[in-house]
Amino acid sequence: MYTAIERKKEMKWLKSVGVQGLKVDFFGGDKQETMRLYEEILSDANDYGLMIDFHGATLPRGWERMYPNYVGSEAVVASEMLIFSQGVREKEAYNATLHPFIRNSVGSMEFGGVLLNKYLVRSNEGRNKRLTTDGFELATSVLYQNPVQMFGLTPNNLTDVPGFEIDFMKEVPTTWDETVFIDGYPGKYSVIARRHGDRWYVAGVNAMKEPLRLRLQLPMVAGKKMWLYGDDVNGVAVKKELAVKGSGEVPVDVQPNGGFVLVQ
Known part of the structure; x- marks a missing residue:
């Protein structure tokens, strides 16, 4: 070149x-x-x-x-460094709450693949354990903006994660028509809403050591039904339907090193 x-x-x-x-x-x-x-x-x-x-x-x-x-x-210190460095893995959630405020506010940020391996090695066992939840990883596909969406797929992903996670990654948009800051504080948590066509995606991550209880104000989806992709109290991925109140308020619990995505 x-x-x-x-x-x-x-x-x-x-x-x-x-x-x-x-x-x-x-x-x-x-x-x-x-x-x-x-x-x-x-x-x-x-x-x-x-x-x-x-x-x-x-x-x-x-x-x-x-x-x-x-x-x-x-x-940016991108996803490849999660494989190479224990320190980067330990700060993954913390860094994720900074990028929307700092790096990604300047321009497109090619962070790399959404990684669903439990261990970030080819064998998916033994070392380089991922310290974030699946809900967190799915959230970064919306939280980080770049017109090329990447999925760090290895064969075991097809069998050791729920099918709804694979389906989500097949369908998540790569471009957005509107972006709205919802809530957050650098280094603690971040929630961003993005619209593709007439569908809203709301994503958030939690870098704190305690579960986070949020009451999100989402007037753009008031009175509508949405799918919640997130984590239960044990950090296990869940998908469930919820109805947004007419006021647009949505309560969401976010686990430590966890995340969520609300999809209209």
Whole structure:
């Protein structure tokens, strides 16, 4: 991707074999030469109808409005680090309550896959235990905004998680028409509502050590029925239907390191 002639040659070939987009990794710093390279890649890829996602990259600065083929940038301690670092796993919920207020408020954030493995190794046993609930992981697919949705799927996910979780990941939108901040405090909890078409998704996570009792004010879904994806008191994933009051108030319990999604 660094040399224009080779880059265009490669992009032409990729388009000819049916590739729709590229994920370009390992950018070195924010010097002017590197910043120009980002835009040159975006411009050339747009000529070939290829979408671009930047990984190992700097914070995006307006590219969503400048280039129609720009998808998103990592620029965050992303999901791959959950596999590599115990410290990152221990802070996953804490960091998740910061991203909507800080990193993701600037631009698209390519965090990586929603991970449902109980252990973040290929065998799904023995080490690198995931410290968040399934409800938390499903919530991040809505809480984090990026036009490419990713699911860290391994074969065991098809049998060791409830089918409704797999169905949720098949259907969750990748783009949103409206976003509304509902509640939260950086480092403690965060609740965001997003609308795709005429359907609302409300997602929240709890980074505190105690269960969190919320009374959400959701006038956009007042009087309607919604599906709640969350966790019981033992951290086991649940799905249940609930009716929103005419006032739009919805009580929700969120477990420690847990989360929920309300789907209209």
